[in-house]
Amino acid sequence: MSISKKMREQMQRSSWIRRMFEDAERIKKERGADAVFDLSLGNPIEEPPSRFLESMRSAAHDAASGTHRYMSNAGYQQTRAAVARLVSQEQGVQLSENHVIMSCGAAGALNVVLKAILDPSDEVIILAPFFVEYIFYIDNHNGVAKVVESDDAFQPDPGRLAEAITDRTRAVIINSPNNPTGVVYSGSLMREVAKVLKDASQRHGHEIYLISDDVYRHIVYDDTPLAAVFTEYPSSIIVTSFSKDLGLAGERIGYIAISPAVGELEALFSACVTATRILGFVNAPALMQRSILACLDARVDMDLYRHNRQVLCEGLTRGGFRVVEPMGAFYIFPQCPEPDDVACCAALRDKGVIVVPGSGFGRPGHIRLAYSVERQTAVKAAAVLAEYGR
Amino acid sequence: MSISKKMREQMQRSSWIRRMFEDAERIKKERGADAVFDLSLGNPIEEPPSRFLESMRSAAHDAASGTHRYMSNAGYQQTRAAVARLVSQEQGVQLSENHVIMSCGAAGALNVVLKAILDPSDEVIILAPFFVEYIFYIDNHNGVAKVVESDDAFQPDPGRLAEAITDRTRAVIINSPNNPTGVVYSGSLMREVAKVLKDASQRHGHEIYLISDDVYRHIVYDDTPLAAVFTEYPSSIIVTSFSKDLGLAGERIGYIAISPAVGELEALFSACVTATRILGFVNAPALMQRSILACLDARVDMDLYRHNRQVLCEGLTRGGFRVVEPMGAFYIFPQCPEPDDVACCAALRDKGVIVVPGSGFGRPGHIRLAYSVERQTAVKAAAVLAEYGR
Structure with a gap:
């Protein structure tokens, strides 16, 4: 009873997310960060404009x-x-x-x-x-x-x-x-x-x-x-x-x-x-x-996002995911080839690509990719995704 | 019903504070900011250390x-x-x-x-x-x-x-x-x-x-x-x-x-x-x-606070306030000569000194002075306070 009951429940409910991140960290350690392509975080990667x-x-x-x-x-x-x-x-x-x-x-x-x-x-x-x-x-x-x-x-x-x-x-x-x-x-x-x-x-x-x-x-x-x-x-x-x-x-x-x-x-x-x-x-x-x-009217450079969006949409489509092409932000939310999005995330993780199950966003059967990442990360992740359904 | 009932109540309960600040602003406009000594705000005045x-x-x-x-x-x-x-x-x-x-x-x-x-x-x-x-x-x-x-x-x-x-x-x-x-x-x-x-x-x-x-x-x-x-x-x-x-x-x-x-x-x-x-x-x-x-170990200069504390404690004591000498921070919380702290604040305001009634802090019969102010403000306010009970 050191923390509130509600906080304890909220933390337990999100414990599977923590486990997922821990799994990703473990895999990064095992294989080296270069062999793992992390598309799980919506952390804007572009530097502020000059x-x-x-x-x-x-x-x-x-x-x-x-x-x-x-x-x-x-x-x-x-x-x-x-x-x-x-x-x-x-x-x-x-x-x-x-x-x-x-x-x-x-x-x-x-x-x-x-x-x-x-x-x-x-x-x-x-x-x-x-x-x-x-x-x-x-x-x-x-x-x-x-x-x-x-x-x-x-x-x-x-x-x-x-x-x-x-x-x-x-x-x-x-x-x-x-x-x-x-x-x-x-x-x-x-x-x-x-x-x-x-x-x-x-x-x-x-x-x-x-x-x-x-x-x-x-x-x-x-x-x-x-x-x-x-x-x-x-x-x-x-x-x-x-x-x-x-x-x-x-x-x-x-x-x-x-x-x-x-x-x-x-x-x-x-x-x-x-x-x-x-x-x-x-x-x-x-x-x-x-x-x-x-x-107030300065903006980050969009070239990186545009590039990553394109290669990932192509990779996903080739890999059997159904893609609604994103028109903004730096996320893609494709439907998995199989109904179980958590299983899909686990399978992708074992191939070195870290994404988040759609269940966490209230829509199972999908995964979320965040493509605010380096170009090479997107290219390599796209190659893995393109092989997914085969 | 545009805002929550609770928020409306909270805003109404604190409306007397707003009125007090509005009165102070009005007096500053009428007399000029130089003739009003505002000891109502706990806004640290010292600049960050170099x-x-x-x-x-x-x-x-x-x-x-x-x-x-x-x-x-x-x-x-x-x-x-x-x-x-x-x-x-x-x-x-x-x-x-x-x-x-x-x-x-x-x-x-x-x-x-x-x-x-x-x-x-x-x-x-x-x-x-x-x-x-x-x-x-x-x-x-x-x-x-x-x-x-x-x-x-x-x-x-x-x-x-x-x-x-x-x-x-x-x-x-x-x-x-x-x-x-x-x-x-x-x-x-x-x-x-x-x-x-x-x-x-x-x-x-x-x-x-x-x-x-x-x-x-x-x-x-x-x-x-x-x-x-x-x-x-x-x-x-x-x-x-x-x-x-x-x-x-x-x-x-x-x-x-x-x-x-x-x-x-x-x-x-x-x-x-x-x-x-x-x-x-x-x-x-x-x-x-x-x-x-x-x-992390840098500190603001305390000389100003030390000076203001002394002149205000002296002024208050001479004016008939009962002072518990402060050992820290930049506040004094004296007991008024009269029991009604809101009336005391109004009387001081009319003499050009702005302070906050103790009722707002859960202790009526007192007033709060914040002395994170310029030296001259403290000196002039102290002179007004010293005359208060006479």
Whole structure:
């Protein structure tokens, strides 16, 4: 009874993931790291762009006093205003600093928003396959995660969504480009989703929020168009980070942007600021808020991701996997030749390729490959995958 | 119903604090900022020491790849090992990196520990007067805060503590040097507290944790000795930050140190690492973890604090306030000449001195002064205070 019962259960439930990682580590030791191709981790591998590094170095040399002190819990006014200009451009809706709260990454942002809006037993809908951490985030704030299946192409299913909404539904979380599938949600389906939510909000007499996890927004291939949630649906909130597009996952910097059309904007903004404070984030790291200011439009180089996506999709297809070609992010979520995804992962591991079973993302029979890896790792893994079904 | 009922209540309960700050802002505008002496905020004013700034700049120029990526949720092994050496020295107990988890400040650290140990309705004892945020942190994780009064000198009262412990008590939070009182807990009383907790742990058949919030540990006057909780009590956990002693409040860097003598060390460590991940902190900011590495023993200059403490204590005493002289931190918590602390704050505000009523810290009849301010601010505020009772 040294730790909480719930924490013990959560740790036990995820113990198979730990075992999997331990198996991978063991194999790396046995065969040498060069003979093992690890596609299990979504850790952005590209270095931050040089414009960011210059900006960070100049911020570190800033001799003005007070630059490392507390600021407003919402973040520096100047950084929030710059983010507001960026989001205004991307969403086609005019925002000011009064719609933006700087956060400790998207994970921090999402916890803050859920803390702000959830009462005990309120329901939050997530679309399977999903980013596993959503379930923990919702549970942190006494919410209940309700899983709605996406269709075979991993697109949202407005009909199933409508059926899942109850009087307790407070929010729907979407993630496009998606982890684990790499899919970008189609504009026409997003309009249908918005219509479902508008109707349901009216029917139940309260706003149902659409929370859009936009962390992969700037990692998109072939000019695939992205829906602008603020244009589609008034009660929407964007949570995101600079982890992926500036390669800053370890620095914990992101933001919350609230649609100006949301009901009770001021209350929601204040609740997010209060949640930032009382959850212990207090504010997003000061130096990073100043570092990103000059390079919000800088991006990591996509060539590596584009290359890896192509060779892995080809390898998978040749190996008998059914592939929905990813349009963004750095993940592929193919269906295995056999129904048992855990067995498939074990077999691949024995051939030196480490991937994660789809069961962990709420969709068995699939595996997730993360291709934020060196070119040679992708090429060699693709060769193993191409032989898989033979 | 745009935000949660609880959040709305919490915001309403603290609306009087907001009104107070708004009044102060109004007065600053009316009279000019120079005519108003704001002692309301505990924002460390001293700049980080030059050794830290050099270390941070060198970390920012480090051209090694991967330095901004995710690392282990517990933090860099090297930083944790260095912190372990520091804590080993200070506590007289041998720690390794397996006892240390880097955190987003002490606020992040405390939320992580509470998430790791609390089941719903578990009780956490705090000593009044207390740092108000503790109540939110405990509530975040469905715990119940139980307030135990300290004595007239703001020292812990082992008898009252023993009476307050129930079968649901999971932890006691202490803070020495203390916010809001500036008091350092005496070694002999800490030994008595430890004895109470040992007896109660045995009686109730489970460990009661002593969580020591050490954020002001390195801001101590007149060589006042500090108790070493790891030496006094086996089930103790330190939460702290570099906000005060390195002047880095805005950068969100701190740590959790777990006593090696704690029961089920490995489970508690893993639970804290998991809580760091699922609460959305993910890890302490990477650049700051590397920046503090070379200067864990650097400290802010104390001359300013020492000066301000003296002039304000003198002014308060002359003005009819009863002062318990602070031994650490940068707060004074005097008893007002009149019983109504809110009226006292309003009267002082009208004379241009902004302070916070003791009611907000669970002890009416007192006010809190934060003296992390410029020398001239302290001198002028002291002159106003000296005239107060006349």
